[in-house]
Amino acid sequence: MRLLDLFRSQPKKSAADTAKERLQIVLAHERAGNSSPDYLPMMQREILAVISKYVDIDEKKVRVQLDRQKDMSLLEVDIELPGPSGESIRARLAG
Amino acid sequence: MAKIIVMTSGKGGVGKTTSSAAFSTGLALRGFRTCVVDFDVGLRNLDLIMGCERRVVFDFINVINGEAKLNQALIKDKRLENLFILPTSQTRDKDALTKEGVERVMEELKADFDYILCDSPAGIERGALMALYFADHAIVVTNPEVSSVRDSDRILGVLQAKSRRAELGLDPVQEHLLLTRYDAERVERGDMLNVKDVQEILSIPLLGVIPESPAVLKASNVGQPVTLDDKSNAGQAYRDAVGRFLGEDIEHKFLKPEKKGLLDRILRRSA
Numbered sequence: 001m002r003l004l005d006l007f008r009s010q011p012k013k014s015a016a017d018t019a020k021e022r023l024q025i026v027l028a029h030e031r032a033g034n035s036s037p038d039y040l041p042m043m044q045r046e047i048l049a050v051i052s053k054y055v056d057i058d059e060k061k062v063r064v065q066l067d068r069q070k071d072m073s074l075l076e077v078d079i080e081l082p083g084p085s086g087e088s089i090r091a092r093l094a095g
Numbered sequence: 096m097a098k099i100i101v102m103t104s105g106k107g108g109v110g111k112t113t114s115s116a117a118f119s120t121g122l123a124l125r126g127f128r129t130c131v132v133d134f135d136v137g138l139r140n141l142d143l144i145m146g147c148e149r150r151v152v153f154d155f156i157n158v159i160n161g162e163a164k165l166n167q168a169l170i171k172d173k174r175l176e177n178l179f180i181l182p183t184s185q186t187r188d189k190d191a192l193t194k195e196g197v198e199r200v201m202e203e204l205k206a207d208f209d210y211i212l213c214d215s216p217a218g219i220e221r222g223a224l225m226a227l228y229f230a231d232h233a234i235v236v237t238n239p240e241v242s243s244v245r246d247s248d249r250i251l252g253v254l255q256a257k258s259r260r261a262e263l264g265l266d267p268v269q270e271h272l273l274l275t276r277y278d279a280e281r282v283e284r285g286d287m288l289n290v291k292d293v294q295e296i297l298s299i300p301l302l303g304v305i306p307e308s309p310a311v312l313k314a315s316n317v318g319q320p321v322t323l324d325d326k327s328n329a330g331q332a333y334r335d336a337v338g339r340f341l342g343e344d345i346e347h348k349f350l351k352p353e354k355k356g357l358l359d360r361i362l363r364r365s366a
């Protein structure tokens with residue numbers, strides 16, 4: 001089924017195909033009730049609290065990025081640590 | 096000095112979100128740092144039209160409630176360096192838009208952007224009022240159709256009475272007419288109001304006429320604002336409207352039906 005899909009869409013994916021695929025992904029997440037996950041703000045605050053126990057961080061230097069895909073979502077938390085060279089550590093959470 | 100633009104209409108489904116995406120893209124293409132903000136709380140759609148629906152983490156309401164910083168909610172467009180999207184919440188309701196909260200976010204955006212474009216929801220309730228309240232410019236999206244023209248007139252009245260500029264007695268909000276879904280053939284047959292009629296009735300300056308175009312549906316399917324479609328007449332019309340907004344003198348196109356000669360038809364078939 002998968003393989004067939006792959007072949008079928010190989011020549012040229014129509015705009016309607018793209019629309020369907022985009023909707024399937026976004027609706028799957030919305031129906032699951034995590035369209036704009038309400039746990040994210042709290043999770044972010046807790047991550048920040050833990051990190052600030054060890055280092056001084058600027059809340060503005062924290063970026064949370066998400067990429068929803070069919071089977072999983074990739075959540076990236078970027079935290080820039082202070083320091084002369086402004087090195088940054090990056091935590092990656094997938095789920 | 097940053098400017099706030101509201102894309103408004105009163106009536107639903109006339110093309111505000113399409114136009115917000117297209118116009119903000121056009122401004123960014125001209126090199127302006129632009130942020131487009133979705134005010135349609137509970138019915139998020141701008142993210143889909145901009146093609147960033149998979150990347151929404153935090154939203155406008157999170158920022159208003161202090162649950163996230165503005166820079167964490169802003170989504171950077173993948174195509175244009177200068178373009179950012181502030182998505183709205185899909186799960187809350189319009190009451191989440193407080194005037195103080197919206198003002199705080201607008202002030203913060205003004206410090207960082209040249210243009211802030213607010214995509215208004217339909218109606219004249221809280222969401223629509225908040226979208227227009229802080230505006231310097233209002234683009235009134237209108238279809239050549241009686242109920243749409245009437246609702247545009249109504250929203251002009253609201254702009255003149257309930258915007259921040261009106262309440263504080265400042266210079267009024269600058270109004271611009273954007274006539275969308277214009278079908279020159281039906282106009283020519285006398286089945287549709289023409290641009291002159293609409294402009295005469297609303298008597299505000301004409302920013303542009305966007306033709307009814309299949310390219311708009313295609314653009315929304317793939318999440319790419321129609322402005323980026325070089326070949327479509329709707330894309331051209333939006334780019335011209337942006338030029339006029341910036342003060343350029345550009346002739347209005349697509350007001351007459353395209354000539355459908357034999358050669359045209361053959362060319363079209365092979366295109």
Ligand SMILES: Nc1ncnc2c1ncn2[C@@H]1O[C@H](COP(=O)(O)OP(=O)(O)OP(=O)(O)O)[C@@H](O)[C@H]1O
Pocket residue numbers: 104106107108109110111112113114135215216217275276277305306307308309311312315329
């Ligand atoms: N120039 C055009 N040619 C063809 N279709 C168009 C054009 N402009 C808009 N549309 C279509 O009209 C419909 C409504 O557009 P859109 O969502 O932009 O309206 P809206 O004013 O934002 O609606 P709402 O009031 O619900 O927020 C969409 O299906 C869109 O593709």
Ligand SMILES: [Mg+2]
Pocket residue numbers: 111112113135140215216
């Ligand atoms: Mg809309």
